[in-house]
Amino acid sequence: MRIGLLTEGGYPYVSGDAGLWCDRLVRGLDQHEFDVYALSRDERQEDAGWVPLPPQVSRVRTAPLWTAEEDGVGYGRRTRRRFTEYYGDLAAALCATAATGPADPPGDAENASAMEADRFANALYGLAELARDEGGLVGALRSETAVRALERACRAPGAQRPAREARVPDLLTVAAHLERALRPLSLDWYDDAGLGAVDLCHAASGGPAALPGLLARHFFDVPLLVTEYGVRLRTHYLTAPRTTPAIRALLAAFHGRLAAETYRRAAVITPGNGHARRWQERCGADRAKLRTVYPGMDAAPFAEVGEAPESAADPDTLLWVGRVEPTKDLVSLLHAFAEIRKAQPGTRLRIIGAPDGPEGTAYLAHCQALAAQLFPDEADGPHAVGHNPVSFDEIGGPELPTAADAYASGALVVLSSVIEGFPVGLVEAMFSGRATVSTDVGAVVEVIGGTGLVVPPRNPRALAEACVSLLRDPERRARLGAAARARALELFTVEQNVSAFHGLYLEILSRTPIRRVLLDATGEPVPFAAPAEAHVPGRWTGPTSPLVPRSRPDWAVDPPVRATAPTSATEAVR
Known part of the structure; x- marks a missing residue:
């Protein structure tokens, strides 16, 4: 099968976090094919280069999370109206109070929280669709329109008290943080030749790394597996700079909403230990989706x-x-x-x-x-x-x-x-x-x-x-x-880690309906973009045309040829 491995500040960069774990995973699962989608953290990390990649890594696409050039997109009146609506709803979900009043019935707080979670999700995917239609939203996210929409949400009735007290510098800081966090929405990874071509997305962490996986699930129904050896929301709380209460409240609300949406949409979540698992459950992760997988280390x-x-x-x-x-x-x-x-x-x-x-x-x-x-x-x-x-x-x-x-x-x-x-x-x-x-x-x-x-x-x-x-x-x-x-x-050990993820890949794919209309010569659907059998030496591995069955078995075929679209981000096809 073809795995889309999503990283942020990690593999395949030499100086990346968790790079060693990802490298061991990819090398240990050489029967599968990997497309790596990596977000870099800074220019120094990009200049340091990549680690040597094994043959099963067929493509690497990278994009900087630390900078984004103006896209030069001109937004029409309808586009600006859609952006204002979606961004305003996202900001309103961040400003909403966590609970209803003390006189309300106990179920009202849960209902209100669920409504705000849906509002956040709808706004997030609405912005993603708008970015896909317009070729990016970098300029819109940096615009005065975004700041004014955030200000209206903070001043609206029912907003939490720290949000109501936000001053203009606070609004500018929060808007800048949201622009950086939402940069993955403007990437050109979300097409049939990109994340739409993988069988499964595996996010090596939560937060920005999982955001492309959420969009792949939204646009193409690609199942998402999220691994967190350190819960990103906990990391935000521990490392958040000392700022005003308004900034802390709004940013905490954003990261909390994004974590909850990631856990809700993921097919399986793999915490690295019980401590991370408890954090995930507290943030809304369904216990039935959780599988503890300890980090694999070389003994x-x-x-x-x-x-x-x-x-x-x-x-x-x-x-x-x-x-x-x-x-x-x-x-x-x-x-x-x-x-x-x-x-x-x-x-x-x-x-x-x-x-x-x-x-x-x-x-x-x-x-x-x-x-x-x-x-x-x-x-x-x-x-x-x-x-x-x-x-x-x-x-x-x-x-x-x-x-x-x-x-x-x-x-x-x-x-x-x-x-x-x-x-x-x-x-x-x-x-x-x-x-x-x-x-x-x-x-x-x-x-x-x-x-x-x-x-x-x-x-x-x-x-x-x-x-x-x-x-x-x-x-x-x-x-x-x-x-x-x-x-x-x-x-x-590395062996137990690799074995656990191999089993999870098969479990997720066994419960995922076939979503691409790819047929072999007999009219039967091809189950995977890159079946494992394609990597096994044997009589069926000779050259053949895409989607043409071999003499045996008739379901072991080459992966379909994919065109590589030009991209503003770095891309390498092996």
């Missing part, structure tokens, strides 16, 4: 470390491995380690990781200064490995060339985060057969599953007590490490 680099006896590691060394940033709460870890040193004087702590951006660099310097302050009489500085009990290292140097070498350098791994999605570093420690002490955040408890100790976040004393208990009990530490490795190999 091979950690095989040698994981199979080595636990006694081969330094029993007095604690390890922390990850990106250095404030959410990792290394400050609490350092204070906890001061308590650990009182109970176990010979213990060392290795903090292994690079800072994440300017904020991470400043945080690293703060942690180094704190380490020198907490242990002033034991070293000349925080980098004096072997003297100061705390050392700061990075993977890739002569001492720790790989991640496996990092985990091999100690017997106990600590995670001290206050915010965490799916803890990748924790799974790497489990592959390495290491016992772990972690804070109870994100999906940590679900990943550990009883094979490590878990303590409350921001509690240095509890963290210290848990570490000391394992440092003093090497047999228990070895048992936990072996159990952790067995659990990780069962649940978190």
